[in-house]
Amino acid sequence: MSQETSHNLPPKRMRESRAIKASIVLPPDTNNHNTMFGGKVMSYIDDIAAISAMRHCRQRVVTASTDSVDFMHPIRLGDSICLESFVTWTHKTSMEVFVKVTAEDLMTGNRAICATSFLTFVALDPDNRPILVPPVYPESEEEKFLHETASERAKVRHDRRSQSRELAEKFVLKRSWEAL
Ligand SMILES: CC(=O)SCCNC(=O)CCNC(=O)[C@H](O)C(C)(C)COP(=O)(O)OP(=O)(O)OC[C@H]1O[C@@H](n2cnc3c(N)ncnc32)[C@H](O)[C@@H]1OP(=O)(O)O
Numbered sequence: 001m002s003q004e005t006s007h008n009l010p011p012k013r014m015r016e017s018r019a020i021k022a023s024i025v026l027p028p029d030t031n032n033h034n035t036m037f038g039g040k041v042m043s044y045i046d047d048i049a050a051i052s053a054m055r056h057c058r059q060r061v062v063t064a065s066t067d068s069v070d071f072m073h074p075i076r077l078g079d080s081i082c083l084e085s086f087v088t089w090t091h092k093t094s095m096e097v098f099v100k101v102t103a104e105d106l107m108t109g110n111r112a113i114c115a116t117s118f119l120t121f122v123a124l125d126p127d128n129r130p131i132l133v134p135p136v137y138p139e140s141e142e143e144k145f146l147h148e149t150a151s152e153r154a155k156v157r158h159d160r161r162s163q164s165r166e167l168a169e170k171f172v173l174k175r176s177w178e179a180l
Contacts, residue, residue, distance in 0.1 A: 009134040014143045017056040017087040017097075017136070019048050024106075025079050036075040041101060045069065045117050048085045049097040053121035056087040056095055057133040061121040064094060065157055073112040075103040081114075088118075088143070089150030093130035095121050096150050118153060 021044065025036050046063060053061040075081050082102045089096040101115040125131040138147040 009132060011135040011137050012056060014086050014088065014136055014138050014147070017052040017085075019051040019055065019085050020082065021048050022080055022082040025075055025077055025081055025103075027077065030077050033074070034077045036077075036079075036081065038069075038071055041071070041075065041081070041115060042066075042069055044081070044083055045085075045099045045101065045115070046119065048083045049099050049117075049119040050121065052085040052087055052097050053095050053123070056090070056136060057123040057131075059123040059125070059131055059133070061095075061123050064120045064122045065161070066120075067118040067153070067157070069115055069117045071115050073103065073114040075101075075114050076105070078106065080104040080106055086143075087136050088138075088146040089154070090133050090136050091154065092132055093122050095123070095133055095136075096154065097121060098146055120154075120157060 029036050029040050031037050046066065050061055050063065080103065082104065083099055084102075085097055085099040087095045088098045097119045099115075099117045099119065100113065101117075102111055103114045104111045123131050123133045136147075138144045
């Protein structure tokens, strides 16, 4: 990776990476409760967050981690689901992306926040090595809140990554029947 710091790159507004996706929940998206599959929502979250990350850095990106996704409200068949995402914080080669998922009952207009999530993406150069990303700065109150609280979340992720590595060392690569 280049030795320069990301602060040599011109900072970008959070709003420049904003992405919005709306769609209607159809039968193939739903489970036996007639609500949207959690896995489908998670796939939408990863998709839109990657768009925001690429809009911010204009490089290829990979998902390094997804913080927990709490499903706070069901998304029902026939509802509209809307996802909104933007980059909230950057370090050297990594970017935190916030995703908000809302549902709207199209008959009544009632809306609810169904899930929120933070994901971390890493920008890669053409040789698949992490590459520096521009810093990001907030403007609105919501953006300022997310930016100011980001380094604390990054610390938690850093600790979790170390724990995941320690955990992975406890497992063997052999298939379970070969390891017996
Ligand atoms: C869009 C998609 O669906 S992609 C498919 C799913 N994702 C993948 O397959 C990614 C697989 N993982 C990888 O390729 C690598 O582990 C990478 C690129 C994420 C990290 O590469 P490494 O060689 O370990 O690089 P390194 O340790 O220097 O980390 C690079 C940056 O990623 C950050 N990072 C790496 N892992 C994590 C993690 N689990 N959580 C948060 N940040 C992380 C580091 O903090 C560092 O950030 P910084 O440069 O801003 O300080």
